[in-house]
Amino acid sequence: MLLHDVITTSAQVGATRSRDAKRAAVADALRRADGDEVLLVAAYLAGVLPQRRIGVGWRGLRELAVPAEQPAVTVTELDTALTEIGSQNGAGSAGRRKTLVADLFGRLTADEQQFVARLIGGELRQGAGDGVMLAAIAAASGVPEPAIRRAVMLAGYAAPVAQAALRGGLPEVEQIGLVVGRPVRPMLAGSAPTVAEAIDGETLDPGALDRAAQQVEVKLDGIRVQAHKLGDDVRLFTRSLEEITDRLPEVVEIVRALPAETAVLDGEAIALRADGRPESFQVTGARTASQGDTAQLREQVPVTPMFFDLLHVDGEDLIDQPLADRQRRMDALVPQRCRVPRQQITDPDGAQRFFDDQVAAGHEGVVVKALGSAYAAGRRGAGWVKVKPRHTLDLVVLAVEWGSGRRKGLLSNIHLGARDPQTGEFIMLGKTFKGMTDEMLRWQTERFTELATDTGDWVVRVRPEQVVEIAFDGLQRSTRYPGGIALRFARVLRYRDDKTADEADTIQTVRALGGA
DNA sequence: TTCCGACAGTGGGGTCGCAAT
């Protein structure tokens, strides 16, 4: 199949807002692909590279080769070229990659260049991703969507499932099961502002015996880790299914020592201090990202696995069993010091006290879980709802950036500063684009155009007069910002026209919050 | 007819490894 054919489909998908029409266009392309091409077509139309990483990003694609006149490259040829680019390493690899990229792009038409550049940059933005792909695979193959969804969660990726579905139909799709050693998509949590709302709003499993039963569990601020044990062979995977086995040998040892031949566990890896309090996320994250001298690293920043779920043990899959049963099995397997503390909910006040205690102990928050819920891999908000404390500050807008995509032509991302009463200046603490409705975007585009002190192509500096109420999760150490601190997960709550910049929060107030 | 679950888009800060400078 020609790449051109895929691009025509992508253009059709991008041209409509109807999800049914997107699904139909993708399904059509999947049907036209044959044999091994299905995998590539499915991956490309979901905005995924089968290679995952090729060492080239947006920056490496800023200037493209002179395009070809006629489309001639097949999807298989594109795949081969991308694999070749990704396999370069060592001295001179950057130059070789550049040459190979130029060769490839010289064979592509202008449209194809744009498509491949967006694909590589991870910014296809055609209004369809994995969700549309699932429906399209079902439509193209005649296999029911629930079976497709389940296979994708167990296989980790949609593209191989597309291939199986179009080749062998339902029987081949049903063959895709949980394989110890191969990561499944982790179950995700929705969120709620308060513990009470998490308890009320939770989606309960219709088939659950006791629909009311729920528990609260500590939410640890570390790295999600999925551990697979096959005899002495242990493998560790992150939330995005990256393998990190070699980076956390102390975790591998703990899993290897568990009294089971095979097991698949879900949990969080976190660096704990000697007194048991958690290190900051930055410490855990840096340790987990480090690949150097692990003997020294584990000495300096030991990481503990804290498990909260068991998906498989000794040949038995548990993903369809209720959480209460999975955790009972987990308790029999994993020592308590490696299990996430949890408590059944008997009344909302008790759950709230649990939240308060855990936050006081330095943890990120809690997750409310329905005890009757199955492990819904790859989905959010099904039976798990997280709650975290929220801080707010009144800050001053120092500059704004022009948006892109659906925010093109609107001033979007705002730069935030705290007042320094000693100098009268403002100290930047970060940026945010979150929490803005379309109406707010229109309003702020007008407002900041009025306050602009220059006309930047990208960043527009403004007179520091507009106060905005910002919510955020906490403070972190920063080398980027002048105060040495930055906001974590900042988002806009509202613009405050009842306050002048003189009344905004000061840098002293921010520092007093601590945490960085 | 209204409501709501799922999804895609729009980006945030920090950190490491690696190759080039």
Place this chain on the structure above:
DNA sequence: ATTGCGACCCCACTATCGGAA
């Protein structure tokens, strides 16, 4: 030694479609 880039860790929130209620 420093810098820039790529990749990946953590992520919040709104708009929209289409099926559920």
